Amino acid sequence: MGHTLIEKIIGKKVGHEVKPGDIVTVDVDWCMIDDIMAPFAVQKFHEMGFSKVYNPDKIVLIYDHFLPATQVDDSRHFRVADEFAEKYGIKSVHRTDGICHQLMTEAGYVKPGDIAFGTDSHTVTYGCVGAFSTGIGYTEMAGILGTGQLWIKVPETIKVEIDGTLSGNVTSKDIILRIIGDLTASGATYQAIEFTGSTVDSMSVASRMTMSNMSVEAGAKCGLFAPDEKTCDYCRIPYDDEMKALRGDDNATYSKVLQYRAEDFVPVCACPSLVDNIKPVSELKGTKVNQVFLGSCTNGRLEDLRTAATILKGKHVADYVKLIVTPASRKIYREALADGTLGILSDAGAIITTPGCGLCCGRGGGILSDDEVVVATNNRNFLGRMGTSKVKIYLASPATAAATAIAGEITEA
Amino acid sequence: MGKVFRFNKDVDTDQIIASQYLLFPTIDEMKEHTFESLNSDFASQVKPGDFVVADENFGCGSSREQAPSVLKALGVKAVIAKSFARIFYRNSINIGMPVIVSKELYDVVSDGDEMELDLQAGLITVGDKQYACTKLPEKMQQILDQGGLIASLNQ
Numbered sequence: 138m139g140h141t142l143i144e145k146i147i148g149k150k151v152g153h154e155v156k157p158g159d160i161v162t163v164d165v166d167w168c169m170i171d172d173i174m175a176p177f178a179v180q181k182f183h184e185m186g187f188s189k190v191y192n193p194d195k196i197v198l199i200y201d202h203f204l205p206a207t208q209v210d211d212s213r214h215f216r217v218a219d220e221f222a223e224k225y226g227i228k229s230v231h232r233t234d235g236i237c238h239q240l241m242t243e244a245g246y247v248k249p250g251d252i253a254f255g256t257d258s259h260t261v262t263y264g265c266v267g268a269f270s271t272g273i274g275y276t277e278m279a280g281i282l283g284t285g286q287l288w289i290k291v292p293e294t295i296k297v298e299i300d301g302t303l304s305g306n307v308t309s310k311d312i313i314l315r316i317i318g319d320l321t322a323s324g325a326t327y328q329a330i331e332f333t334g335s336t337v338d339s340m341s342v343a344s345r346m347t348m349s350n351m352s353v354e355a356g357a358k359c360g361l362f363a364p365d366e367k368t369c370d371y372c373r374i375p376y377d378d379e380m381k382a383l384r385g386d387d388n389a390t391y392s393k394v395l396q397y398r399a400e401d402f403v404p405v406c407a408c409p410s411l412v413d414n415i416k417p418v419s420e421l422k423g424t425k426v427n428q429v430f431l432g433s434c435t436n437g438r439l440e441d442l443r444t445a446a447t448i449l450k451g452k453h454v455a456d457y458v459k460l461i462v463t464p465a466s467r468k469i470y471r472e473a474l475a476d477g478t479l480g481i482l483s484d485a486g487a488i489i490t491t492p493g494c495g496l497c498c499g500r501g502g503g504i505l506s507d508d509e510v511v512v513a514t515n516n517r518n519f520l521g522r523m524g525t526s527k528v529k530i531y532l533a534s535p536a537t538a539a540a541t542a543i544a545g546e547i548t549e550a
Numbered sequence: 551m552g553k554v555f556r557f558n559k560d561v562d563t564d565q566i567i568a569s570q571y572l573l574f575p576t577i578d579e580m581k582e583h584t585f586e587s588l589n590s591d592f593a594s595q596v597k598p599g600d601f602v603v604a605d606e607n608f609g610c611g612s613s614r615e616q617a618p619s620v621l622k623a624l625g626v627k628a629v630i631a632k633s634f635a636r637i638f639y640r641n642s643i644n645i646g647m648p649v650i651v652s653k654e655l656y657d658v659v660s661d662g663d664e665m666e667l668d669l670q671a672g673l674i675t676v677g678d679k680q681y682a683c684t685k686l687p688e689k690m691q692q693i694l695d696q697g698g699l700i701a702s703l704n705q
Contacts, residue, residue, distance in 0.1 A: 160689055173572065177615070185703050210573050258613040258637055274615035274641035276699050283703070288689060322560045323607030327636050356607060356635055411560060499569050519564045519611060526587040 139386025141294035142361045143329040146250055146269045146383070157293040157392075162286050165195070167247055167270075169255035171237050172200040172211075173498075174275045175218035178256060181279035182221075191285030193226040197246055199237035204493040207500055235466025235492040238262040238350065238434035241270075242342075243466055248372050249364035249383055254281060259434055259516065261357065264349035265342055266372055267364035267383050272353070292358045293392040294329045295320070296385065299336040301399030306550040308444070309344035310436055310514065310534035312336075312397075313351045314405050318415030319395065326356030328392060331385050336399040337362065342371045343438040350435045351516050354412040404549050406512070407532035410520045418537050421547040426510045429454070429542040430523075431535055432463030432490075433497040433515035439469050439478070441514065441535040446478045448539035448550055449485035455545030460487040461503045463495035485542075499523050512541045552599040552627055554663040555592060556656070557585075561604055562611030563638060567620050569612070581620040598625025601665060605631065605656050609638025618642040618649075628667055630655050630674065630683065643690045646698030650674075651684040 140148065148155045150163050170178055175198060182190075190196060198218050203211040215232065222230045231240055238259050241247050249267035254260065256278050263270035273287070281287050297316060317324075330352045337345065345362045352360025362368070363384035369376040385391075404418040431437070431445050442464060454460045462482050464470040470492050473479045479489055488502070495501035497515040505511055505524035510531070513523070518530035533541070536550035571583045585592040602608075602621060608631035609617060618641050621629065628648040642649040648669055659665065659676055666675040667683075674681040686694060696702040 160687065174613075174615075181700065184700050208573065210575075214573075256613060258611065260613075272613040272637050274613060274637065274644060276615060276644045277640060280699055280703055290687075322610055323633060323635070326607065326633060356610060358636055413560075517562075517564075517611060519562045520587050521564060521568050 139388035141389045142331050142385045147291055155291045157291050159291045162288045163252050165281050166251040167253035168196045168281055169237055169241055170198050171257050172214045173202045174256035176214055177275040178278045179217055179221045181276045182282050187283035190225045190282050196227050197229040199231045201236045202494045202498050236434045239465040242266055258353050259350055261353045261359050262350040264359045264361040265346040266368050269359055271358050292329045294331050295325055296331050296391040296394045299334040299397045303399045306404055306536050307402045308534040309347045311402050311405050313348040314407050314415050317355045318413050320355040322413040323356045330357045330360045332362050342367055343440045347435055404537050407518050409529040410518055418549045424547040426512050428459045428511040429538050430461050430496045430513040431538050432495050435516040436514035436535050437465030439472050442473045442478045444535045445539035446481040450481050452543050454486040454542040458542055458545050460542040462487045463490045464492045466492050512538050514538050551664045551666050552601050554601050554603050554659045554665055556661045557604040559605035560607045563614050563617040566617040572616055577619045577623045581623040584620045596624050599627050602626055602629045603655055603659055606633045608634050610635035613637045615641045618645055618647050622647040632656055643693050644699040654681050
């Protein structure tokens with residue numbers, strides 16, 4: 138009997154075969170704590186009476202939601218986290234480097250086959266390199282900090298096969314939005330998703346990251362890609378036999394298999410205010426927008442900024458539209474600066490901000506008011522996410538976002 | 551007996567407690583804003599022993615543990631939904647708040663109905679009708695019985 142990718146990752150970790158429904162306790166390779174949840178996790182850690190962390194080298198603290206601080210109490214979070222790091226010998230603290238989910242792979246922590254937990258629901262992002270990672274609450278995180286372990290239920294797996302070649306204006310964002318629409322916001326709850334097929338094989342790791350990132354919007358516990366040579370290059374490890382074995386077996390048991398032809402995908406938006414309310418961009422044409430947001434752990438990477446720059450080059454955003462660009466990390470910011478991408482975006486009228494979560498979590502610059510419309514490349518369009526509960530948020534790809542910024546209304550690239 | 555507060559499907563944790571309130575120093579200060587965007591009277595009307603009843607996928611979205619925490623702080627006895635998002639589900643158990651799956655209840659109760667829940671028996675009573683609800687996996691029931699993860703780890 139074959140195994141799915143998640144069964145292999147967990148099985149290897151616990152040292153025996155596992156099947157969906159098994160409850161096992163795993164040793165945790167990486168803990169990620171963000172600035173929002175750090176003080177809460179620290180408080181619970183102390184309430185649990187621990188006197189040391191299980192391994193300071195496996196704990197990563199990342200400040201991103203509150204950066205730079207916009208409210209009076211924000212800096213307290215940095216201070217509490219700094220004190221915790223100092224007291225328990227935690228060296229991996231990123232104070233201004235970018236979004237946690239970008240950094241956990243970009244800065245060299247999480248590798249294929251690893252198990253990671255984070256205090257943020259988009260921790261699923263590291264599935265892009267074939268790691269099992271998912272979000273947990275701060276009490277549970279405090280438990281791991283002390284014990285190094287967590288109990289988990291081995292999930293069933295939904296296999297998503299995509300074959301063929303995408304058209305020029307379709308990106309991995311359009312794919313994952315369509316899949317969420319098909320599965321619904323709860324269609325993958327408690328389950329793993331495994332993405333396979335020739336379309337996926339030819340994608341960059343950055344594009345895969347977008348899909349892993351949003352798998353939680355269908356309720357998934359993780360969204361996995363088998364590691365390949367591109368993955369191993371990105372993670373700076375050899376593509377050896379161990380890596381090659383990290384894939385779902387042909388005879389594995391899947392709870393469901395979804396098959397798509399790449400040629401059938403079109404640019405889409407998730408319309409207000411549900412992630413699974415998916416419509417083709419062509420049907421939304423004419424919808425006026427006040428703002429466009431290009432950034433986040435979903436779509437704030439170099440290829441996303443370049444896609445937008447290609448469309449915006451020599452053009453200008455519409456008069457009343459604010460285009461806000463927030464690179465996902467300092468590394469991306471520097472690369473986009475060096476290759477002229479940021480210059481093109483700035484010439485086109487973009488507001489370029491420091492790396493971080495920015496507008497995605499509704500705290501950074503760009504908060505909107507009643508009845509305003511924003512097209513955004515991030516992952517959630519929930520009520521009140523980017524301002525008042527009467528703001529209309531459309532989620533889209535970087536290409537759609539750029540074309541929309543120029544036209545001042547929702548437009549296909 | 552407790553009163554039913556009924557919510558639709560896909561209620562995300564931003565609706566349970568919006569992000570601008572997450573930085574309030576205590577759960578007691580946050581709890582006044584529970585469900586603010588969906589039912590601004592909720593926090594003032596809910597009484598200890600009342601129930602939140604919902605359709606599918608309750609608690610989706612952000613991993614914020616403050617979501618089950620404010621419900622518990624307001625005295626909500628249990629959340630009973632057709633299904634739960636996984637992080638909310640785990641968080642609830644870890645802070646010691648019962649989360650119960652019932653595929654029927656949402657469709658048969660209205661806002662303001664009186665109901666009773668017998669956790670041990672896995673039984674919900676509304677008027678003269680009774681409904682079976684799913685019991686928790688043993689591992690989770692154990693954590694819940696001990697009063698949450700902190701109490702459980704301290705044992």
